[in-house]
Amino acid sequence: MNSETFRDENKDKTQENRIRRLMDELLVKSDALLDEQRPDAVLKQHSKGKLTARERIELLFDQGTFIEIGKFVQNIGMETMQGIDTPADGIITGIGEVDGRTVAVSASDYTVMGGSMGKIGLEKQARIIKIAKEAGYPLIFLMEGGGHRIQEGLDSREFARGSSGSSFVDLSLMSGWVPLIGAIMGPGFAGPSNFASLCDFIPMVEGSTMGIAGPKLVKAALGEDLTKEELGGAAFHTKVSGMADLTVKNDEECIKEIKKYLSYLPSNAKATPLQIPCNQPLNNVDQSLLKLLPKSTNQAYDMRKILDLIFDHNSVYEIKPQFAKNIITAFARINGKAVGIVANQTRYMGGILDSAACTKASRFVSLCDAFHLPLISFIDVAGFLPGSASEKAGLVRKSAKLLYEFAQATVPKVSVTVGKGYGLAYFAMMGGRTLQSNYSIAWPTAEICAMGIEGAVDVAYYRDYEAADDPVQRRKQLIDKFRSQIGAIRGAEGFGVDDVINPLDTRLLIAKTLERLPEKLLKEVPPRKHGIIPI
Amino acid sequence: MEKILSMMAGSVWKIHVQAGDRVEEGQQVIILESMKMEIPIEAETSGIVRQVMVSEGDFVNEGAILIELE
Known part of the structure; x- marks a missing residue:
């Protein structure tokens, strides 16, 4: 062996050792970030019945598909943060597959300074938001924490730049481009709420909170003394404010619901919703459907049961099931194709449309239109809720919002008038020709007119029947007369609806109609920049 | 104590129930008449009826307490 060769071999060995050393170091450093290395923090999280951020991510993504971005990140080392370790700076971000489709995630790590949002953590979040925007991936926030990290927030040199603020630009532009999901999985006042507010779907885990500010701050600012549940608990937001879509029992259920929600939607507005195979016949709807209808149109019944029989088995998935229960908004499938349903639910408030119902439905219509889900309305509505509470809530404009969203939607639209179709509420639900739906049908049970007959007679024919010899008899005579001319077939005679059908054929007719219509319909819009939504 | 409220005027x-009756979640307890329609009111939780706060024929506003459960 000459000296030259010897030197080379020696060099190789040194190089190899160096690389091995670096690899070992890498392993140690990345292992240190794992939950296993932080048993106390993990135990604390588990003791509250919660999973860690990494466990949530593990549950969300198809096995082995998650690629993390920025795991070695630490806080920026401001004076106030000296000596504080913040693995991944408290926000875990990355990309992976959910049921085979690429999805981006940003998950707060509550074990790192209570899930507070630090400067670098927010930069990571901003980056994953941008990646999702550019590539067209659905974006999921799994959030809990107290919002902005105070220790890094009391310095205008940092805060004035508002580094997280720029994410709101991206999120606003991503609305309607990709599905945005903001899950609240623990304390969520302030920061997490702000991000969730720009999302389409907000599930809340029992015990979690959402709101502008928490009880302590509210007490200090206003003197109002409320528990966190009263102020912004999951039950409050799913039943009263309508800010949240769903209350879920625990983290596992939360992840399950997120996946289910996504299964109805395309990855972005350029993609087509997934069509899944369906073996269920179109023309064999259970006869019990007819028994679900009430004997009189004044009686309540469960519209949800009717929908369950018409759409694919177990496919009806209600959005905001606990809020404004007088209207049902639901994703569903018909012959495997995803659709959006808006249906009056007479079991609650007789299905009358109030401010909450209009808000719920118009938001849902907008969501479906953005993601190419055809809209189907099931109409049984006696009108809008009159009275001072409605006027205070601005129901006039809220009702316009529903009309507006249905009117400007370019997805295929089908309306089915099941029972009452009264007044503007019939228009706002897409009845007949009103909103130029592609197919407008009625069941023989439909009653279509400007307002409830008895009320109309009392308003317009009061003088007439009061002057009669027998006012009671005359009033009844008038009511009977008008009642005889509000039926479905008469409506079809006037060509207000395309057909009056056997309710059992609804499934077949909707499926066939949708099969034949394009995903997006041609619609002439004047050369405006954009419309002004009645909000 | 849970209260069953009127959802509209x-x-x-x-x-359908009286003091001492057991009601199940989702059970129809009262039917209101409003806008010429029957408006069923359901119990949101199960419990025993402590007191029925209204009588047939009464006018109630939105949010009025109809029944107290315990």
Whole structure:
């Protein structure tokens, strides 16, 4: 062996050792970030019945598909943060597959300074938001924490730049481009709420909170003394404010619901919703459907049961099931194709449309239109809720919002008038020709007119029947007369609806109609920049 | 103590329960009449009826307490 060769071999060995050393170091450093290395923090999280951020991510993504971005990140080392370790700076971000489709995630790590949002953590979040925007991936926030990290927030040199603020630009532009999901999985006042507010779907885990500010701050600012549940608990937001879509029992259920929600939607507005195979016949709807209808149109019944029989088995998935229960908004499938349903639910408030119902439905219509889900309305509505509470809530404009969203939607639209179709509420639900739906049908049970007959007679024919010899008899005579001319077939005679059908054929007719219509319909819009939504 | 509230203004048409009755979640307890329609009111939780706060024919406003459960 000459000296030259010897030197080379020696060099190789040194190089190899160096690389091995670096690899070992890498392993140690990345292992240190794992939950296993932080048993106390993990135990604390588990003791509250919660999973860690990494466990949530593990549950969300198809096995082995998650690629993390920025795991070695630490806080920026401001004076106030000296000596504080913040693995991944408290926000875990990355990309992976959910049921085979690429999805981006940003998950707060509550074990790192209570899930507070630090400067670098927010930069990571901003980056994953941008990646999702550019590539067209659905974006999921799994959030809990107290919002902005105070220790890094009391310095205008940092805060004035508002580094997280720029994410709101991206999120606003991503609305309607990709599905945005903001899950609240623990304390969520302030920061997490702000991000969730720009999302389409907000599930809340029992015990979690959402709101502008928490009880302590509210007490200090206003003197109002409320528990966190009263102020912004999951039950409050799913039943009263309508800010949240769903209350879920625990983290596992939360992840399950997120996946289910996504299964109805395309990855972005350029993609087509997934069509899944369906073996269920179109023309064999259970006869019990007819028994679900009430004997009189004044009686309540469960519209949800009717929908369950018409759409694919177990496919009806209600959005905001606990809020404004007088209207049902639901994703569903018909012959495997995803659709959006808006249906009056007479079991609650007789299905009358109030401010909450209009808000719920118009938001849902907008969501479906953005993601190419055809809209189907099931109409049984006696009108809008009159009275001072409605006027205070601005129901006039809220009702316009529903009309507006249905009117400007370019997805295929089908309306089915099941029972009452009264007044503007019939228009706002897409009845007949009103909103130029592609197919407008009625069941023989439909009653279509400007307002409830008895009320109309009392308003317009009061003088007439009061002057009669027998006012009671005359009033009844008038009511009977008008009642005889509000039926479905008469409506079809006037060509207000395309057909009056056997309710059992609804499934077949909707499926066939949708099969034949394009995903997006041609619609002439004047050369405006954009419309002004009645909000 | 849980309260069953009226979801809208109307008159009490039928009362299906009385003090001491056990009601299940989702059970129809009262039917209101409003806007010429029957508006069923359901119990949101199960419990025993402590007191029925209204009588048939009463007018109630939105948010009025109809029944107290315990």
